[in-house]
Amino acid sequence: MKKLDVAVVFGTRPEAVKMAPLVHALRASRTLRPVVVVTAQHREMLDQMLDIFGIVPDYDLNLMRPNQELSELTARLTLSLDDVLKEAKPSAVLVQGDTTSVLAASLVAFYHRIPVGHVEAGLRTGDMRNPFPEEMNRVLTARLTDWHFAPTQSAADNLLNEGVRPESVFLTGNTVIDALLDARTRPQAAPRAVAAGRRMVLVTTHRRENFGEPLARICLAVRELLDANPDLDVVFPVHPNPNVSAVVRAVLADHPRAALCEPLDYLSFISAMDASYFVMSDSGGVQEEAPALGKPVLVLREETERAEAISFGVAELVGTDTRRIVERAQTLLSSRDDYRRMATGASPFGDGHAAHRIVSILENALARGTVANEALLQAEA
Ligand code: UD1
Ligand code: UDP
Numbered sequence: 001m002k003k004l005d006v007a008v009v010f011g012t013r014p015e016a017v018k019m020a021p022l023v024h025a026l027r028a029s030r031t032l033r034p035v036v037v038v039t040a041q042h043r044e045m046l047d048q049m050l051d052i053f054g055i056v057p058d059y060d061l062n063l064m065r066p067n068q069e070l071s072e073l074t075a076r077l078t079l080s081l082d083d084v085l086k087e088a089k090p091s092a093v094l095v096q097g098d099t100t101s102v103l104a105a106s107l108v109a110f111y112h113r114i115p116v117g118h119v120e121a122g123l124r125t126g127d128m129r130n131p132f133p134e135e136m137n138r139v140l141t142a143r144l145t146d147w148h149f150a151p152t153q154s155a156a157d158n159l160l161n162e163g164v165r166p167e168s169v170f171l172t173g174n175t176v177i178d179a180l181l182d183a184r185t186r187p188q189a190a191p192r193a194v195a196a197g198r199r200m201v202l203v204t205t206h207r208r209e210n211f212g213e214p215l216a217r218i219c220l221a222v223r224e225l226l227d228a229n230p231d232l233d234v235v236f237p238v239h240p241n242p243n244v245s246a247v248v249r250a251v252l253a254d255h256p257r258a259a260l261c262e263p264l265d266y267l268s269f270i271s272a273m274d275a276s277y278f279v280m281s282d283s284g285g286v287q288e289e290a291p292a293l294g295k296p297v298l299v300l301r302e303e304t305e306r307a308e309a310i311s312f313g314v315a316e317l318v319g320t321d322t323r324r325i326v327e328r329a330q331t332l333l334s335s336r337d338d339y340r341r342m343a344t345g346a347s348p349f350g351d352g353h354a355a356h357r358i359v360s361i362l363e364n365a366l367a368r369g370t371v372a373n374e375a376l377l378q379a380e381a
Helices: 013-027 044-053 070-088 100-111 134-143 153-161 175-183 213-228 242-252 266-275 284-292 307-311 322-334 336-342 354-368 374-380
Strands: 004-010 032-038 092-096 116-119 147-150 169-171 199-204 232-237 258-261 278-281 297-299 315-317
Touching (some): 004 013, 032 070, 032 354, 169 354, 199 266, 213 232, 213 242, 232 242, 266 284, 284 297
Parallel strands (some): 116 147, 147 169, 232 258, 297 315
16 A cells, blocks of 8 residues: 655754654554655754754755844745645645744645644743744644644643634644653763762753843853852853854853853753753753753743643743842752752653654544645634
8 A cells, every 4th residue: 555645844953853753653654654854944953863863854955044034034945845845745744843944834735735733732822922933933833733733731722722623632742752762772862971079050042032131141140150159060052043152152152161062962962961960941842851851940031831841840930130040040059959859850741652642643534534624624614
Protein backbone atom coordinates (compact mmCIF):
# COMPACT_ATOMS: atom_id res chain seq x y z
CA MET A 1 0.00 0.00 0.00
CA LYS A 2 1.32 3.45 -0.89
CA LYS A 3 2.04 5.52 2.20
CA LEU A 4 0.45 8.96 2.53
CA ASP A 5 2.83 11.93 2.74
CA VAL A 6 2.70 14.16 5.80
CA ALA A 7 4.68 17.38 5.37
CA VAL A 8 6.52 18.23 8.58
CA VAL A 9 7.32 21.94 8.31
CA PHE A 10 9.69 23.74 10.67
CA GLY A 11 12.30 26.46 10.66
CA THR A 12 13.82 27.30 14.03
CA ARG A 13 15.85 25.53 16.72
CA PRO A 14 12.99 24.79 19.14
CA GLU A 15 10.70 23.55 16.36
CA ALA A 16 13.42 21.12 15.26
CA VAL A 17 13.73 19.70 18.79
CA LYS A 18 9.97 19.25 19.14
CA MET A 19 9.39 17.96 15.58
CA ALA A 20 12.26 15.45 15.54
CA PRO A 21 10.30 12.84 17.56
CA LEU A 22 7.45 13.20 15.05
CA VAL A 23 9.73 12.71 12.06
CA HIS A 24 11.04 9.54 13.70
CA ALA A 25 7.54 8.29 14.59
CA LEU A 26 6.30 8.97 11.04
CA ARG A 27 9.26 7.05 9.62
CA ALA A 28 8.09 4.05 11.68
CA SER A 29 4.44 4.36 10.53
CA ARG A 30 3.01 1.66 8.28
CA THR A 31 0.63 4.06 6.51
CA LEU A 32 2.25 7.49 6.63
CA ARG A 33 5.67 8.90 5.75
CA PRO A 34 7.28 12.24 6.56
CA VAL A 35 8.23 14.82 3.96
CA VAL A 36 10.52 17.16 5.86
CA VAL A 37 10.29 20.81 4.79
CA VAL A 38 12.66 23.18 6.57
CA THR A 39 12.15 26.88 6.05
CA ALA A 40 15.54 27.56 7.68
CA GLN A 41 14.12 30.63 9.39
CA HIS A 42 17.16 29.81 11.53
CA ARG A 43 20.22 28.56 9.64
CA GLU A 44 23.12 27.56 11.91
CA MET A 45 20.95 26.74 14.93
CA LEU A 46 18.67 24.59 12.79
CA ASP A 47 21.55 22.72 11.19
CA GLN A 48 22.97 21.88 14.65
CA MET A 49 19.66 20.16 15.44
CA LEU A 50 19.23 18.37 12.11
CA ASP A 51 22.64 16.74 12.53
CA ILE A 52 21.92 15.56 16.06
CA PHE A 53 18.52 14.12 15.20
CA GLY A 54 19.69 12.51 11.93
CA ILE A 55 17.23 14.41 9.75
CA VAL A 56 17.97 15.23 6.11
CA PRO A 57 15.30 17.60 4.77
CA ASP A 58 13.41 16.80 1.58
CA TYR A 59 13.05 20.56 0.98
CA ASP A 60 15.32 23.26 2.41
CA LEU A 61 14.06 26.79 1.67
CA ASN A 62 17.17 28.44 3.15
CA LEU A 63 15.22 31.61 4.02
CA MET A 64 17.18 33.16 6.92
CA ARG A 65 18.61 36.64 6.34
CA PRO A 66 20.72 38.59 8.85
CA ASN A 67 18.56 40.58 11.28
CA GLN A 68 15.39 39.65 9.39
CA GLU A 69 12.16 41.55 9.99
CA LEU A 70 8.78 39.96 10.51
CA SER A 71 6.94 41.18 7.40
CA GLU A 72 9.68 40.38 4.92
CA LEU A 73 10.24 36.97 6.53
CA THR A 74 6.51 36.22 6.34
CA ALA A 75 6.38 37.24 2.67
CA ARG A 76 9.35 35.07 1.73
CA LEU A 77 7.97 32.12 3.70
CA THR A 78 4.56 32.33 2.08
CA LEU A 79 5.85 32.35 -1.49
CA SER A 80 8.41 29.60 -0.97
CA LEU A 81 6.03 27.31 0.94
CA ASP A 82 3.45 27.76 -1.78
CA ASP A 83 5.85 26.29 -4.34
CA VAL A 84 6.66 23.34 -2.06
CA LEU A 85 3.06 22.43 -1.28
CA LYS A 86 2.13 22.67 -4.96
CA GLU A 87 4.88 20.22 -5.83
CA ALA A 88 4.73 17.86 -2.84
CA LYS A 89 0.92 17.72 -2.53
CA PRO A 90 1.02 16.17 0.97
CA SER A 91 -2.09 14.66 2.56
CA ALA A 92 -1.54 16.77 5.67
CA VAL A 93 0.81 19.45 7.03
CA LEU A 94 2.22 19.40 10.55
CA VAL A 95 3.42 22.60 12.21
CA GLN A 96 4.72 23.13 15.75
CA GLY A 97 4.51 26.06 18.14
CA ASP A 98 4.18 29.74 17.39
CA THR A 99 6.91 31.04 15.09
CA THR A 100 6.48 32.97 11.86
CA SER A 101 7.20 29.72 9.97
CA VAL A 102 4.21 28.12 11.72
CA LEU A 103 1.75 30.86 10.81
CA ALA A 104 2.93 31.04 7.19
CA ALA A 105 2.85 27.25 6.71
CA SER A 106 -0.66 26.95 8.19
CA LEU A 107 -1.96 29.75 6.01
CA VAL A 108 -0.46 28.36 2.80
CA ALA A 109 -1.76 24.86 3.64
CA PHE A 110 -5.22 26.36 4.11
CA TYR A 111 -4.99 28.05 0.71
CA HIS A 112 -4.24 24.63 -0.79
CA ARG A 113 -7.05 22.95 1.23
CA ILE A 114 -4.53 20.67 2.93
CA PRO A 115 -5.46 19.84 6.54
CA VAL A 116 -3.16 21.16 9.26
CA GLY A 117 -2.08 19.46 12.49
CA HIS A 118 -0.81 21.91 15.11
CA VAL A 119 1.65 20.43 17.59
CA GLU A 120 1.82 22.21 20.97
CA ALA A 121 -1.56 23.83 20.38
CA GLY A 122 -3.46 25.96 22.87
CA LEU A 123 -0.67 27.79 24.73
CA ARG A 124 -1.85 31.25 25.69
CA THR A 125 -0.85 34.17 27.89
CA GLY A 126 -3.95 36.14 26.91
CA ASP A 127 -1.76 39.15 26.05
CA MET A 128 -1.08 39.75 22.34
CA ARG A 129 2.11 41.70 23.16
CA ASN A 130 3.60 38.98 25.36
CA PRO A 131 5.23 37.05 23.86
CA PHE A 132 5.43 39.09 20.66
CA PRO A 133 4.58 38.07 17.98
CA GLU A 134 4.11 34.48 19.17
CA GLU A 135 0.77 34.91 20.98
CA MET A 136 -0.80 36.28 17.80
CA ASN A 137 0.86 33.57 15.70
CA ARG A 138 -0.65 30.79 17.79
CA VAL A 139 -4.11 32.36 18.00
CA LEU A 140 -4.21 32.76 14.21
CA THR A 141 -2.76 29.28 13.64
CA ALA A 142 -5.54 27.79 15.77
CA ARG A 143 -8.10 29.18 13.30
CA LEU A 144 -6.28 27.43 10.45
CA THR A 145 -5.85 24.08 12.22
CA ASP A 146 -7.78 20.81 11.78
CA TRP A 147 -6.11 18.74 14.54
CA HIS A 148 -5.04 20.59 17.70
CA PHE A 149 -2.45 18.55 19.62
CA ALA A 150 -2.56 20.10 23.09
CA PRO A 151 0.39 19.35 25.39
CA THR A 152 -1.54 19.83 28.65
CA GLN A 153 -5.12 19.95 29.90
CA SER A 154 -4.97 23.71 30.38
CA ALA A 155 -3.85 24.16 26.75
CA ALA A 156 -6.80 22.00 25.64
CA ASP A 157 -9.12 24.08 27.85
CA ASN A 158 -7.84 27.31 26.28
CA LEU A 159 -8.85 26.01 22.85
CA LEU A 160 -12.27 24.82 24.00
CA ASN A 161 -12.87 28.21 25.63
CA GLU A 162 -12.14 29.84 22.27
CA GLY A 163 -14.89 27.74 20.66
CA VAL A 164 -12.69 25.15 18.93
CA ARG A 165 -14.69 21.97 18.23
CA PRO A 166 -13.93 19.39 20.98
CA GLU A 167 -13.59 16.55 18.40
CA SER A 168 -10.55 18.33 16.94
CA VAL A 169 -8.66 18.76 20.26
CA PHE A 170 -6.36 15.95 21.42
CA LEU A 171 -4.44 15.86 24.71
CA THR A 172 -1.07 14.35 23.75
CA GLY A 173 1.68 15.70 26.02
CA ASN A 174 4.56 17.76 24.68
CA THR A 175 7.04 16.18 22.27
CA VAL A 176 9.80 18.17 24.04
CA ILE A 177 9.84 15.42 26.67
CA ASP A 178 10.08 12.69 23.98
CA ALA A 179 13.16 14.48 22.60
CA LEU A 180 14.68 14.99 26.05
CA LEU A 181 14.28 11.37 27.14
CA ASP A 182 15.72 10.18 23.84
CA ALA A 183 18.68 12.55 24.12
CA ARG A 184 19.45 11.42 27.65
CA THR A 185 20.17 7.91 26.40
CA ARG A 186 23.14 9.37 24.46
CA PRO A 187 26.52 9.47 26.24
CA GLN A 188 27.20 13.03 24.99
CA ALA A 189 24.29 14.28 27.15
CA ALA A 190 26.02 13.32 30.44
CA PRO A 191 26.38 16.31 32.81
CA ARG A 192 29.40 18.52 32.07
CA ALA A 193 32.03 18.95 34.75
CA VAL A 194 31.69 21.68 37.38
CA ALA A 195 34.69 22.09 39.72
CA ALA A 196 34.20 21.01 43.34
CA GLY A 197 32.91 23.80 45.57
CA ARG A 198 31.63 25.86 42.64
CA ARG A 199 28.12 26.36 41.28
CA MET A 200 27.06 27.10 37.73
CA VAL A 201 23.99 28.99 36.57
CA LEU A 202 22.89 28.58 32.96
CA VAL A 203 21.35 31.64 31.28
CA THR A 204 19.59 32.09 27.91
CA THR A 205 17.60 34.99 26.42
CA HIS A 206 16.17 35.78 23.02
CA ARG A 207 12.58 37.11 23.26
CA ARG A 208 11.73 40.10 21.06
CA GLU A 209 9.78 41.81 23.87
CA ASN A 210 12.99 41.78 25.95
CA PHE A 211 15.14 43.54 23.31
CA GLY A 212 16.79 46.75 24.53
CA GLU A 213 16.39 47.87 28.14
CA PRO A 214 14.83 44.66 29.57
CA LEU A 215 17.70 42.58 28.21
CA ALA A 216 20.26 45.06 29.56
CA ARG A 217 18.61 44.84 33.00
CA ILE A 218 18.76 41.02 32.87
CA CYS A 219 22.48 41.12 32.02
CA LEU A 220 23.17 43.60 34.82
CA ALA A 221 21.44 41.23 37.23
CA VAL A 222 23.70 38.39 36.06
CA ARG A 223 26.73 40.62 36.64
CA GLU A 224 25.60 41.59 40.14
CA LEU A 225 25.01 37.96 41.06
CA LEU A 226 28.49 37.01 39.88
CA ASP A 227 30.07 39.83 41.87
CA ALA A 228 28.15 38.90 45.03
CA ASN A 229 28.93 35.15 44.82
CA PRO A 230 32.60 34.24 44.29
CA ASP A 231 31.72 30.51 44.02
CA LEU A 232 29.42 31.20 41.07
CA ASP A 233 30.08 30.73 37.33
CA VAL A 234 27.63 31.62 34.59
CA VAL A 235 27.38 29.79 31.28
CA PHE A 236 25.51 31.93 28.75
CA PRO A 237 25.05 30.54 25.21
CA VAL A 238 24.31 33.73 23.30
CA HIS A 239 21.53 33.75 20.70
CA PRO A 240 22.97 35.00 17.36
CA ASN A 241 20.23 37.58 16.83
CA PRO A 242 22.26 40.85 16.77
CA ASN A 243 19.64 42.49 19.01
CA VAL A 244 20.57 39.95 21.67
CA SER A 245 24.28 39.35 21.21
CA ALA A 246 25.26 43.05 21.12
CA VAL A 247 23.66 43.76 24.51
CA VAL A 248 24.83 40.57 26.21
CA ARG A 249 28.41 41.10 25.08
CA ALA A 250 28.41 44.80 26.03
CA VAL A 251 27.42 44.07 29.64
CA LEU A 252 29.08 40.72 30.33
CA ALA A 253 31.95 39.98 27.92
CA ASP A 254 34.65 41.33 30.26
CA HIS A 255 33.47 39.43 33.35
CA PRO A 256 35.96 36.63 34.10
CA ARG A 257 33.28 34.25 35.40
CA ALA A 258 30.68 34.82 32.66
CA ALA A 259 31.35 32.21 29.97
CA LEU A 260 29.62 33.67 26.91
CA CYS A 261 29.57 31.12 24.11
CA GLU A 262 27.96 30.31 20.78
CA PRO A 263 24.63 28.43 20.95
CA LEU A 264 25.34 24.93 22.23
CA ASP A 265 24.24 21.89 20.28
CA TYR A 266 21.23 20.20 21.90
CA LEU A 267 23.16 17.42 23.65
CA SER A 268 25.74 19.86 25.05
CA PHE A 269 22.94 22.15 26.19
CA ILE A 270 21.25 19.29 28.05
CA SER A 271 24.61 18.46 29.69
CA ALA A 272 24.88 22.10 30.75
CA MET A 273 21.34 22.14 32.17
CA ASP A 274 22.07 18.92 34.03
CA ALA A 275 25.27 20.36 35.51
CA SER A 276 23.73 23.71 36.44
CA TYR A 277 22.55 24.69 39.91
CA PHE A 278 19.57 26.44 38.36
CA VAL A 279 18.55 28.07 35.09
CA MET A 280 17.52 31.64 34.24
CA SER A 281 15.82 31.96 30.85
CA ASP A 282 13.12 33.62 28.77
CA SER A 283 12.92 30.52 26.54
CA GLY A 284 9.76 28.47 26.17
CA GLY A 285 11.40 25.09 25.65
CA VAL A 286 13.89 25.58 28.48
CA GLN A 287 10.96 26.18 30.87
CA GLU A 288 9.78 22.69 29.97
CA GLU A 289 13.10 20.85 29.94
CA ALA A 290 14.77 22.19 33.08
CA PRO A 291 11.97 21.09 35.46
CA ALA A 292 12.09 17.61 33.90
CA LEU A 293 15.79 17.53 34.82
CA GLY A 294 15.06 18.66 38.39
CA LYS A 295 16.47 22.16 37.85
CA PRO A 296 14.64 25.26 39.12
CA VAL A 297 13.94 27.90 36.44
CA LEU A 298 13.68 31.62 37.02
CA VAL A 299 11.67 32.86 34.04
CA LEU A 300 12.94 36.21 32.73
CA ARG A 301 9.54 37.34 31.47
CA GLU A 302 6.49 39.20 32.74
CA GLU A 303 4.07 36.45 31.65
CA THR A 304 4.22 32.79 30.71
CA GLU A 305 1.98 30.45 28.74
CA ARG A 306 3.46 27.56 30.73
CA ALA A 307 1.61 28.16 33.97
CA GLU A 308 1.84 24.46 34.86
CA ALA A 309 5.52 24.83 35.75
CA ILE A 310 4.68 27.75 38.03
CA SER A 311 1.88 25.88 39.77
CA PHE A 312 4.11 22.82 40.21
CA GLY A 313 6.54 25.17 42.00
CA VAL A 314 9.47 24.29 39.70
CA ALA A 315 9.53 27.63 37.85
CA GLU A 316 8.97 31.22 38.93
CA LEU A 317 8.29 34.37 36.94
CA VAL A 318 10.88 36.99 37.88
CA GLY A 319 10.43 39.48 35.04
CA THR A 320 13.24 41.74 33.85
CA ASP A 321 13.78 44.11 36.78
CA THR A 322 17.43 43.88 37.90
CA ARG A 323 16.65 44.14 41.62
CA ARG A 324 13.88 41.56 41.54
CA ILE A 325 16.00 39.05 39.59
CA VAL A 326 19.00 39.49 41.90
CA GLU A 327 16.93 39.14 45.07
CA ARG A 328 15.12 36.02 43.88
CA ALA A 329 18.25 34.34 42.53
CA GLN A 330 20.19 35.21 45.70
CA THR A 331 17.57 33.49 47.87
CA LEU A 332 17.78 30.41 45.67
CA LEU A 333 21.57 30.45 46.03
CA SER A 334 21.51 31.01 49.80
CA SER A 335 18.60 28.92 51.08
CA ARG A 336 18.85 25.13 50.87
CA ASP A 337 15.16 24.81 51.76
CA ASP A 338 14.10 27.20 49.03
CA TYR A 339 16.27 25.32 46.56
CA ARG A 340 14.94 21.88 47.56
CA ARG A 341 11.38 23.13 47.28
CA MET A 342 11.92 24.07 43.63
CA ALA A 343 14.25 21.27 42.51
CA THR A 344 11.66 18.52 42.61
CA GLY A 345 12.12 16.93 39.18
CA ALA A 346 8.37 17.21 38.60
CA SER A 347 7.47 17.52 34.93
CA PRO A 348 3.99 18.68 34.02
CA PHE A 349 4.61 18.57 30.28
CA GLY A 350 4.47 14.95 29.19
CA ASP A 351 5.52 11.33 29.52
CA GLY A 352 7.71 10.91 26.43
CA HIS A 353 5.00 9.32 24.22
CA ALA A 354 3.46 12.42 22.64
CA ALA A 355 4.80 11.77 19.13
CA HIS A 356 3.32 8.27 18.95
CA ARG A 357 -0.05 9.54 20.13
CA ILE A 358 -0.03 12.25 17.46
CA VAL A 359 0.96 9.85 14.67
CA SER A 360 -1.76 7.35 15.73
CA ILE A 361 -4.37 10.09 15.57
CA LEU A 362 -3.18 11.09 12.10
CA GLU A 363 -3.06 7.47 10.90
CA ASN A 364 -6.66 6.91 11.94
CA ALA A 365 -7.96 10.21 10.56
CA LEU A 366 -6.18 9.94 7.21
CA ALA A 367 -7.08 6.24 6.81
CA ARG A 368 -10.74 7.08 7.27
CA GLY A 369 -10.37 9.78 4.62
CA THR A 370 -12.87 11.84 6.53
CA VAL A 371 -10.73 14.83 7.30
CA ALA A 372 -12.96 17.82 7.67
CA ASN A 373 -11.23 21.11 7.17
CA GLU A 374 -11.80 22.61 10.59
CA ALA A 375 -11.29 26.15 9.42
CA LEU A 376 -13.81 25.71 6.59
CA LEU A 377 -16.30 24.12 8.99
CA GLN A 378 -15.95 27.07 11.33
CA ALA A 379 -16.41 29.48 8.46
CA GLU A 380 -19.56 27.64 7.31
CA ALA A 381 -21.05 27.41 10.83
C1 UD1 B 1 12.56 32.93 16.50
C2 UD1 B 1 11.05 32.91 16.71
C3 UD1 B 1 10.72 32.73 18.17
C4 UD1 B 1 11.44 31.51 18.76
C5 UD1 B 1 12.94 31.68 18.49
C6 UD1 B 1 13.69 30.46 18.99
C7 UD1 B 1 9.60 34.29 15.29
C8 UD1 B 1 9.06 35.64 15.04
N1 UD1 B 1 10.49 34.19 16.29
O1 UD1 B 1 13.07 34.11 17.13
O2 UD1 B 1 9.32 32.53 18.32
O3 UD1 B 1 11.19 31.46 20.13
O4 UD1 B 1 13.15 31.79 17.08
O5 UD1 B 1 15.07 30.72 19.06
O6 UD1 B 1 9.25 33.35 14.62
N2 UD1 B 1 20.20 34.11 13.54
C9 UD1 B 1 21.40 33.61 13.06
N3 UD1 B 1 21.55 32.25 12.99
C10 UD1 B 1 20.60 31.37 13.38
C11 UD1 B 1 19.39 31.89 13.89
C12 UD1 B 1 19.20 33.27 13.95
O7 UD1 B 1 22.28 34.35 12.69
O8 UD1 B 1 20.80 30.16 13.29
C13 UD1 B 1 20.02 35.58 13.61
C14 UD1 B 1 19.78 36.19 12.22
O9 UD1 B 1 20.37 37.45 12.16
C15 UD1 B 1 18.25 36.30 12.18
C16 UD1 B 1 17.98 36.70 13.62
O10 UD1 B 1 18.87 35.89 14.40
O11 UD1 B 1 17.77 37.23 11.25
C17 UD1 B 1 16.56 36.54 14.09
O12 UD1 B 1 16.02 35.27 13.77
P1 UD1 B 1 14.40 35.09 13.84
O13 UD1 B 1 14.08 33.66 13.54
O14 UD1 B 1 13.73 36.12 13.01
O15 UD1 B 1 14.03 35.46 15.32
P2 UD1 B 1 14.44 34.79 16.69
O16 UD1 B 1 14.65 35.91 17.63
O17 UD1 B 1 15.50 33.81 16.49
N1 UDP C 1 18.91 24.97 23.18
C1 UDP C 1 20.07 24.43 22.64
N2 UDP C 1 21.24 25.14 22.74
C2 UDP C 1 21.32 26.36 23.34
C3 UDP C 1 20.12 26.92 23.88
C4 UDP C 1 18.94 26.19 23.77
O1 UDP C 1 20.05 23.33 22.09
O2 UDP C 1 22.41 26.94 23.39
C5 UDP C 1 17.65 24.23 23.03
C6 UDP C 1 16.89 23.94 24.31
O3 UDP C 1 17.30 22.72 24.88
C7 UDP C 1 15.44 23.92 23.84
C8 UDP C 1 15.43 24.86 22.67
O4 UDP C 1 16.77 25.04 22.27
O5 UDP C 1 15.09 22.63 23.36
C9 UDP C 1 14.80 26.19 23.05
O6 UDP C 1 14.98 27.08 22.00
P1 UDP C 1 14.80 28.65 22.17
O7 UDP C 1 15.05 29.04 23.58
O8 UDP C 1 15.66 29.27 21.11
O9 UDP C 1 13.30 28.88 21.73
P2 UDP C 1 11.88 28.84 22.48
O10 UDP C 1 11.72 27.51 23.12
O11 UDP C 1 11.84 29.98 23.44
O12 UDP C 1 10.90 29.07 21.38
